[in-house]
Amino acid sequence: MEVDLAELKLSEKLLKMYEEFLLYVERESVEFKRDQSKKLEEQLNKKILWLKSYITHLENCGEKLKEGSDYWAQHEKHELIIKYFENEYIENKKDILYLWCITCSDIVSSQAKNSFEIKKFNKYKTHLEHKIKAIRKNKKTIYLTCNDCSEKNNENTIIFCSEVSEWFDSI
Numbered sequence: 001m002e003v004d005l006a007e008l009k010l011s012e013k014l015l016k017m018y019e020e021f022l023l024y025v026e027r028e029s030v031e032f033k034r035d036q037s038k039k040l041e042e043q044l045n046k047k048i049l050w051l052k053s054y055i056t057h058l059e060n061c062g063e064k065l066k067e068g069s070d071y072w073a074q075h076e077k078h079e080l081i082i083k084y085f086e087n088e089y090i091e092n093k094k095d096i097l098y099l100w101c102i103t104c105s106d107i108v109s110s111q112a113k114n115s116f117e118i119k120k121f122n123k124y125k126t127h128l129e130h131k132i133k134a135i136r137k138n139k140k141t142i143y144l145t146c147n148d149c150s151e152k153n154n155e156n157t158i159i160f161c162s163e164v165s166e167w168f169d170s171i
Contacts, residue, residue: 007064008055015051018044043104050074053171062167069162071109072134072142078103080132080144082124097124099132099144108134127159140164 022044025037058064065071079102099108113121130148137143142164149157 001061001063003061004058004064008058011051011055011058015048015055018047018051022048047104047106050171057167057171063165065168066163066165068109068160069142069164070168072099072144072162073136073164073168075101075104075106075108076134076136076142078134080108080134082127082130082132084128097121097128099124123159132159136164139169140166 022041025040025044054065081100081102083098083100084096095113097111097113099110100106101108111117111121111124127146127149130146133145133147135143135145140163141161143161144159146157146159
Protein backbone atom coordinates (compact mmCIF):
# COMPACT_ATOMS: atom_id res chain seq x y z
CA MET A 1 0.00 0.00 0.00
CA GLU A 2 1.22 3.51 -0.84
CA VAL A 3 1.04 6.71 1.13
CA ASP A 4 -2.17 8.62 0.36
CA LEU A 5 -0.48 11.93 -0.50
CA ALA A 6 -3.69 13.89 -0.95
CA GLU A 7 -4.98 12.86 2.49
CA LEU A 8 -1.56 13.47 4.03
CA LYS A 9 -1.32 16.99 2.58
CA LEU A 10 -4.86 17.82 3.66
CA SER A 11 -4.17 16.57 7.21
CA GLU A 12 -0.89 18.52 7.39
CA LYS A 13 -2.71 21.68 6.24
CA LEU A 14 -5.40 21.13 8.85
CA LEU A 15 -2.74 20.55 11.53
CA LYS A 16 -1.01 23.81 10.62
CA MET A 17 -4.33 25.66 10.76
CA TYR A 18 -5.11 24.30 14.25
CA GLU A 19 -1.59 25.10 15.47
CA GLU A 20 -1.86 28.68 14.18
CA PHE A 21 -5.29 29.08 15.74
CA LEU A 22 -3.95 27.75 19.06
CA LEU A 23 -1.15 30.33 18.98
CA TYR A 24 -3.69 33.06 18.31
CA VAL A 25 -5.90 31.92 21.20
CA GLU A 26 -2.91 31.76 23.56
CA ARG A 27 -1.71 35.25 22.55
CA GLU A 28 -5.08 36.93 22.39
CA SER A 29 -6.74 35.26 25.37
CA VAL A 30 -7.59 38.68 26.79
CA GLU A 31 -10.34 38.89 24.15
CA PHE A 32 -11.99 35.73 25.52
CA LYS A 33 -13.15 35.02 29.00
CA ARG A 34 -10.24 33.11 30.54
CA ASP A 35 -12.27 29.93 31.17
CA GLN A 36 -13.51 29.91 27.56
CA SER A 37 -9.96 30.43 26.32
CA LYS A 38 -8.64 27.50 28.40
CA LYS A 39 -11.42 25.23 27.14
CA LEU A 40 -10.68 26.21 23.54
CA GLU A 41 -6.95 25.64 24.09
CA GLU A 42 -7.68 22.14 25.45
CA GLN A 43 -9.90 21.32 22.46
CA LEU A 44 -7.27 22.53 20.00
CA ASN A 45 -4.50 20.61 21.76
CA LYS A 46 -6.57 17.40 21.57
CA LYS A 47 -7.21 17.97 17.85
CA ILE A 48 -3.52 18.68 17.25
CA LEU A 49 -2.39 15.52 19.08
CA TRP A 50 -4.93 13.39 17.23
CA LEU A 51 -3.94 14.85 13.85
CA LYS A 52 -0.24 14.24 14.55
CA SER A 53 -1.04 10.58 15.28
CA TYR A 54 -3.16 10.35 12.15
CA ILE A 55 -0.39 11.91 10.02
CA THR A 56 2.10 9.36 11.39
CA HIS A 57 -0.41 6.63 10.55
CA LEU A 58 -0.71 7.95 6.96
CA GLU A 59 3.08 8.30 6.58
CA ASN A 60 3.36 4.61 7.46
CA CYS A 61 1.04 3.78 4.53
CA GLY A 62 -2.02 3.55 6.76
CA GLU A 63 -5.51 3.84 5.36
CA LYS A 64 -7.37 7.13 5.47
CA LEU A 65 -10.40 7.63 7.69
CA LYS A 66 -13.52 5.83 6.58
CA GLU A 67 -16.29 8.30 5.80
CA GLY A 68 -19.00 8.27 8.43
CA SER A 69 -18.05 5.70 11.05
CA ASP A 70 -14.43 6.74 11.72
CA TYR A 71 -15.48 10.38 11.99
CA TRP A 72 -18.36 9.44 14.32
CA ALA A 73 -15.96 7.39 16.46
CA GLN A 74 -13.78 10.48 17.00
CA HIS A 75 -16.77 12.07 18.73
CA GLU A 76 -17.94 9.08 20.74
CA LYS A 77 -19.77 10.18 23.91
CA HIS A 78 -19.69 13.85 22.79
CA GLU A 79 -22.77 16.04 22.54
CA LEU A 80 -23.87 16.19 18.89
CA ILE A 81 -26.72 17.85 16.99
CA ILE A 82 -27.99 17.75 13.40
CA LYS A 83 -28.41 21.21 11.92
CA TYR A 84 -28.35 23.30 8.80
CA PHE A 85 -25.11 25.18 8.42
CA GLU A 86 -25.87 28.85 8.65
CA ASN A 87 -23.70 30.79 6.26
CA GLU A 88 -24.95 33.81 4.39
CA TYR A 89 -22.65 33.04 1.44
CA ILE A 90 -24.05 29.57 0.75
CA GLU A 91 -27.04 29.74 -1.59
CA ASN A 92 -28.97 26.54 -0.92
CA LYS A 93 -28.51 26.34 2.85
CA LYS A 94 -31.36 23.87 3.19
CA ASP A 95 -29.58 21.42 0.88
CA ILE A 96 -26.80 20.52 3.33
CA LEU A 97 -27.21 19.08 6.83
CA TYR A 98 -24.36 18.83 9.30
CA LEU A 99 -23.72 16.57 12.23
CA TRP A 100 -22.21 19.17 14.57
CA CYS A 101 -20.18 18.33 17.67
CA ILE A 102 -21.16 20.79 20.38
CA THR A 103 -18.37 19.45 22.61
CA CYS A 104 -15.62 20.17 20.05
CA SER A 105 -17.32 22.99 18.09
CA ASP A 106 -16.60 21.04 14.93
CA ILE A 107 -18.33 19.48 11.94
CA VAL A 108 -18.38 15.68 12.26
CA SER A 109 -19.99 14.92 8.90
CA SER A 110 -22.34 16.41 6.36
CA GLN A 111 -25.11 15.18 4.14
CA ALA A 112 -26.00 16.96 0.93
CA LYS A 113 -29.42 16.71 -0.65
CA ASN A 114 -28.81 15.09 -4.00
CA SER A 115 -30.43 12.45 -6.15
CA PHE A 116 -28.04 9.69 -5.05
CA GLU A 117 -28.51 9.92 -1.31
CA ILE A 118 -31.90 11.60 -0.85
CA LYS A 119 -33.02 8.80 1.48
CA LYS A 120 -30.01 9.37 3.76
CA PHE A 121 -30.56 13.15 3.67
CA ASN A 122 -34.22 12.75 4.64
CA LYS A 123 -33.27 10.45 7.51
CA TYR A 124 -30.91 13.14 8.82
CA LYS A 125 -33.59 15.81 8.28
CA THR A 126 -36.06 13.82 10.42
CA HIS A 127 -33.70 14.42 13.35
CA LEU A 128 -32.96 18.10 12.64
CA GLU A 129 -31.97 19.97 15.84
CA HIS A 130 -32.14 16.72 17.84
CA LYS A 131 -29.43 15.72 20.30
CA ILE A 132 -27.41 12.85 18.86
CA LYS A 133 -24.92 10.44 20.45
CA ALA A 134 -22.23 8.35 18.79
CA ILE A 135 -22.05 5.11 20.76
CA ARG A 136 -19.97 1.98 20.21
CA LYS A 137 -21.58 -1.23 21.34
CA ASN A 138 -18.40 -3.16 20.60
CA LYS A 139 -15.00 -2.40 19.06
CA LYS A 140 -16.30 -2.71 15.50
CA THR A 141 -19.70 -1.04 15.31
CA ILE A 142 -20.66 2.56 16.04
CA TYR A 143 -24.23 3.79 16.21
CA LEU A 144 -25.66 7.28 15.82
CA THR A 145 -28.62 7.43 18.17
CA CYS A 146 -31.18 10.19 18.65
CA ASN A 147 -31.60 11.15 22.30
CA ASP A 148 -34.74 13.20 21.63
CA CYS A 149 -36.57 10.33 19.90
CA SER A 150 -35.28 7.79 22.42
CA GLU A 151 -36.69 9.82 25.32
CA LYS A 152 -40.09 10.13 23.60
CA ASN A 153 -40.31 6.45 22.64
CA ASN A 154 -38.57 4.98 25.72
CA GLU A 155 -36.34 2.98 23.40
CA ASN A 156 -32.98 3.48 21.71
CA THR A 157 -33.57 5.22 18.36
CA ILE A 158 -30.76 4.28 15.98
CA ILE A 159 -30.33 6.60 13.01
CA PHE A 160 -27.32 4.93 11.39
CA CYS A 161 -24.77 2.29 12.26
CA SER A 162 -21.52 1.38 10.56
CA GLU A 163 -18.26 -0.47 11.01
CA VAL A 164 -15.25 1.42 12.42
CA SER A 165 -11.91 0.76 10.69
CA GLU A 166 -9.92 -1.98 12.39
CA TRP A 167 -6.87 0.28 12.77
CA PHE A 168 -8.83 3.28 14.15
CA ASP A 169 -8.24 2.64 17.87
CA SER A 170 -4.48 2.38 17.36
CA ILE A 171 -4.28 6.10 16.56
